[in-house]
Amino acid sequence: MERTILHADLNNFFASVECLEHAELKDKPVAVAGDAKARHGIILAKNELAKLFGIKTAMPLWQAQQLCPDLICVPPHYDLYMKYSGFTREICQRYTSQVESFGPDECWMDVSGSSALFGNGKTIADDLRKRIFHELGLTVSVGVSFNKVFAKLGSDMKKPDATTVIPKESFRDIVWPLPVDAMLYVGRSARERFRSVGIATIGDLAAVTPEFLRRSLGKTGTMLWRFANGLDDAPVAETADNIPIKSIGNSTTAYRNLITEEDCRIVLYALSEMVSHRLKSHGLLCATVQISIRLSNLSSFERQCRLTAPTQSALDIFDAGWQLLCQHRNDAPIRALGIRGCQLSSAFNRQLSFFDSDNHKNRALEEAMDEIRGRFGNHTIKRAVMLKDPKLTNFKPKDHSVFLQK
Ligand SMILES: [Mg+2]
Structure with a gap:
């Protein structure tokens, strides 16, 4: 059966996202850039207006400012981008269970089985664009084709806010005249190698024998030849299989040893709140909690336990961590403490699990605290117990998140 694949x-x-969050930036040239004060800042992203001045991604900041003296540079807010990325995925998942991320701003969707409900590929792509714009205010370019490589190519062809269809019957007319490096996985070095043997377009690549490419580029050569001929048959992963983050954890070395039960509670709670906050901002739940402890004699160990239900609640994470700590600590003074949520899954299908367990009151409290922090900032509200020794929780946590390599 011919597949229908979208790349958004x-x-x-x-x-x-920055322009959405700061309405005053909307009609100005805006770039997201690394630290300007550090002087080695580079452009990470730019809006359409900044593009008109010739500003490009990865350009040094000083050069961008020369091209456009009025350029407004803002530092990146990755938590925010992940939040919007999650919202977008959630919209994509309304059409199919196969949504595969390719970085925070791109994904493939296999909608082959969705036409009875939502129409053909182009209809779904147009509908998806409308919904993302209507619900989030973001525009998206969508490619529609019969494999992943051409769907991705299609999403690059018209920007912004457009649908490009590359049908099986006419892909040769659309794809083959394009430069070879328009195709996924053809980087600069492959492009140069192709050029040296007279291959400039995707059509040139499709026309040579696969043996010729295998000899010069090995397995990759064969793969690229198949791509150019529309023979990519890689499946779009199921949504549940493609969470790029493996675990989220924070730790701290306290300014003094943690001696009493209360010391440990305060620090563990503060760390649990950070992990919870980050799980929520990524739209993730954890099924396992792991603590790491370094004692004052510098010996260290880790312990973990499985939760009865996946969670993103600070209270659940703290409770699990606290039980582990009590079981394994033996009253020795603690120098450093860490907690981590592992075995992550998407929270979008399980929003209700937040209220599953019996602890309704505390959960309602946690939700209210999240709301206040969301509106007024992280430090506006704290549990009273943390005020006893504010220095204990006034720390910069170390980040122990583990990401899958792409
Ligand atoms: Mg993009």
Whole structure:
């Protein structure tokens, strides 16, 4: 059966999110850039207006400012981008269970089985664009084709806010005249190698024998030849299989040893809140909690336990960590403490699990605290117990998140 694959690419993603969050930036040239004070800052993203001045991704900041003296540069807010990325995925998942992320701003969707409900590929792509714009205010370019490589190519062809269809019957007319490096996985070095043997377009690549490419580029050569001929048959992963983050954890070395039960509670709670906050901002739940402890004699160990239900609640994470700590600590003074949520899954299908367990009151409290922090900032509200020794929780946590390599 011929497949229908979409590739959705959010336009100017980081810069678009910044303009959404700061209405005053909307009609100005805006770039998201690394630290300007550090002087080695580079452009990470730019909006359409900044593009008109010739500003490009990865350009040094000083050069961008020369091209556009009025350029407004904002630092990146990755938690925010992940939040919008999650919202976008959630919309994509309404059409199919196969949504595979390719970075925070791109994903493939296999909608082959969705036509009875939602129409053909182009209809779904147009509908998806409308919904993402209507619900989030972001624009997206969508490619529609019969395999992943051409769907991705299609999403690059018209920007912003457009649908490009590359049908099986006419892909040769659309794809083959394009330069070879328009195709996924053809980087600069492959492009140069192709050029040296007279291959400039995707059509040139399709026309040579696969043996010729295998000899010069090995397995990759054969793969690229198949791509150019529309023979990519890689499946779009199921949504549940493609969470890019493996675990989220924070730790701290306290300014003094943690001696009493209360010391440990305070620090563990503060760390649990950070992990919880980050799980929530990524739209993730953890099924396992792991603590790491370094004692004052510098010996260290880790312990973990499985939760009865996946969670993103600070209270659940703290409770699990606290039980582990009590079981394994033996009253020795603690120098450093860490907690981590592992075995992550998407929270979007399980929003209700937040209220599953019996602890309704505490959960309602946690939700209210999240709301206040969301509106007024992280430090506006604290549990009273943390005020006893504010220095204990006034720390910069170390980040122990583990990401899968792409
Ligand atoms: Mg993009």
